[in-house]
Amino acid sequence: MAIWLRRSRSLAHYLKAEIGFWKVPNQRSFLNPCFFNPENSSSTTLTGENYGNPASFLGNSPTLFGSRRFESIKSGREELDLEYENSGHQNQAMDFPGGRISFTSEMKFISESPRERIPCYRVLDYDGLPIMHSSFVEVSKEEALKMFSSMVTLETMDTILYEAQRQGRISFYLTSIGEEAINIATAAALTPHDVVLPQYREPGVLLWRGFTLQEFSNQCFGNKADYGKGRQMPIHYGSNKHNYFTVSSTIATQIPQAVGAAYSLKMDKKDACVVTYFGDGGTSEGDFHAGLNFAAVMEAPVVYICRNNGWAISTPVSQQFRSDGVVVKGKAYGIQSIRVDGNDALAVYSATRAAREMAITEQKPILIEMLTYRVGHHSTSDDSTKYRPVDEIEHWKTARNPISRFRKWVDKNGWWSDKDESELRVNVRKQLLQAIQVAEKAEKPPISNLFTDVYESLPSNLCEQEELLRESIKRHPQDYPSDVPV
């Protein structure tokens, strides 16, 4: 008995099956002779009859997701007594629900903070030179230039649309300034089939996937061409054809939804994963914890990307959590995690590629904490100079800028020049201003869109309410905005 348990313990570790109270008969252990060898296992009489017919569990499971069979606690307890008899005082370990644990006679509390913080993976130094011995995924010239110009486009779009809000042309905006590397490099590491569930500071992913400046502007101006039909506030982009879920303002609600999307991919056995983003603040929400836990239990192919930019509106990370950032939380849920320099485009790209690979082939979640800084204000409703020093913001805007850092690397490879830079910036600016003009002049969605899509088809109460509204408008035409079609 003792021999069997010890041997299968190491095998169990390898097979990711659990022994003791919780038997996990997955397809691999089913074929393992050790598991069913009657000679070695004196517990077959206890567990065997409870085990029942394995084929009925495994037959219909479409994926590697193992069947679970919970045995009676009674049989487990008997097994425990037997083990104790056999092993006596030699074995310093015992079975509890959840697996085998070894004992210690030393009462030692695990420290709340490690002596050293988890190190951060980076590839490029501040001069844009690859650090010695750094391992990273090679990026072709074409890919690198696309990444670079997308980062510049994103920065330009943010700057100009922010100004547009300040001028009163749009009602709201929020920038991703300082986080361009995370936005673009993660997007570049994914395929168009990977489903993206954003928080709201990741328009760069949509930009990479082909969303045009016109489409962005249309949503911000809420005109007739907006895919959201003018119903949401600016920056709440969504596009099913780009596999980018519509932004929902609520924090962290996308985290468990990501598990659901991954569940769907798993059922269909698609060669794709789900990627979801959230900030440091989002990790305090209950949905973060439950979502990560679910992903681990369900073996869901999700890549969780935390943009730890140091601030949740005015709350610094020191007031958000007391752990060593977000990366250590992955371990708590049984999720492989890594900490990455979020302002290093190559590091972000490599880590995301690797994470995606693992998530799909091994069908499990991965957590990536990307350290960065929120250079802009939280949104146009915020003035961050009220709660943080201006020189801190300046430092991150200039010396720690992810775009200029990547530029240096691109330059050193001889792929870019100052002339290219100024041409690009002028072009993007022109395109964007044009797009904004078009979007501003375009017609707004008609009043009928107020009532459609609440349900699949218009129910009677909404028909009634629409009629009442139209009557009101007819009676008071002077109070109704002239640029909104009826």
Add this chain to the structure above:
Amino acid sequence: MERDARVCVIGEDVGHYGGSYKVTKDLANKYGDLRVLDTPIAENSFTGMAIGAAMTGLRPIIEGMNMGFLLLAFNQISNNCGMLHYTSGGQFTIPVVIRGPGGVGRQLGAEHSQRLESYFQSIPGIQMVACSTPYNAKGLMKAAIRSENPVILFEHVLLYNLKERIPDEEYVLNLEEAEMVRPGEHITILTYSRMRYHVMQAAKTLVNKGYDPEVIDIRSLKPFDLHTIGNSVKKTHRVLIVEECMRTGGIGASLTTAINENFHDYLDAPVVCLSSQDVPTPYAGTLEEWTVVQPTQIVTAVEQLCH
């Protein structure tokens, strides 16, 4: 689940355990552990998970072990489930079914005796139905699963043991239709879920006393089937609503308003609504019995209305 491979069940203990009221019994054996998924205890999260799955093409059925626990899922239900079809401009649909046992049972305690229909009724974008017999439970469930809208299906803890002969052939009921239980002439009694049985019991007494009540099980809690209800009001001119919800902000409150606004010309008397009191459900059996509307109270109310 047999007809459509995209249908799956997500909830706590729905797999091999078969669900807290055995609604999903044996489904895990038939369809596997992935399609009948046991989740950790986090209602907001597995509801969110189902929403994400629905947006990616599946048709999940979320089971709340007890409806009351779905209060934890309110954020996902209101802010995402009800909203995302609208805010995405129709790009994403959320064809989920949210179901579970609710209502006042036999001494389950206040936290397990919630009537969530009153809390959820305001959420735009969702539909609500309540089943009351094996026949309509099957028909409404099928309709809910096939609907492209998110539907909340309210089951009642005390009605799971009902037995009834139902057709072998496939049938799907209309989610927005009320059920005429007993046609009559004197008074319209509107009810749903368990209270239907109290009403029918009262109806027996009333018939013996010479009254002819028309009993309608409204079934569709959002939106109301004002067509069937209206026709009845136009015939009888008197309305009594019998519900298990609490008095304040319940389904009865909304229904009273709807009837008054639409049919007040046809009413000979004000609409009367019998509901549970605005108290948490006590554990003591005798007290619990008197927080739900009893047949004797229904009889008295009818007698007073028809006076």
